[in-house]
Each structure stands twice: as structure tokens, then as C-alpha cells.
Amino acid sequence: MLLVGNYSEFHMVASWATISVNYFARHTGRAPQQIIAQYxxxxxxAWEDLTWYKCHS
Incomplete structure (x- = not known):
């Protein structure tokens, strides 16, 4: 997987993903690892699509 962009963009995506996983874990009663494995x-x-877009825009 090719990572394109600067650290702040990656950090923003990683933070959003962490918040999302924790939210769904809390509201579904499932472990965060189960949610990550499922999705x-x-x-x-989604990350590869974002990377492709950044390379071709």
C-alpha cells in the first residue's frame, strides 16, 4: 500500500478511525479488535482510494 501525503493528513485519518472504532465498540458492546477485523x-x-485520488488530482 502506498502512503501519500504528509504526517498531519495521516494523523487526521488515524485519529478519525480511532474515534470511530471506539464509538462503535462502546455502542455495540463489541471489542475494538472485532470491529477492526470486520471492517x-x-x-x-478507502485508504487506497484516497491515495489514488491524491496521486491523480
Whole structure:
């Protein structure tokens, strides 16, 4: 996976992902690891789409 962008962009995405996982874990009663495992493919695909867009815009 190619990472494009500066640290602040990555940090923003990572922070959003962390907040989202913690929110869903708290409101569904599931462990954060279960949520990450369930949506791992979607998270990676979204990051790759963002990376492609940044490279081609």
C-alpha cells in the first residue's frame, strides 16, 4: 500500500478511525479488535482510494 501525503493528513485519518472504532465498540458492546477485523478490508480500500485520488488530482 502506498502512503501519500504528509504526517498531519495521516494523523487526521488515524485519529478519525480511532474515534470511530471506539464509538462503535462502546455502542455495540463489541471489542475494538472485532470491529477492526470486520471492517479491515473496507478501511484499507478507502485508504487506497484516497491515495489514488491524491496521486491523480
Amino acid at each position: 479491515e478490508t473496507d478501511i484499507i480500500a
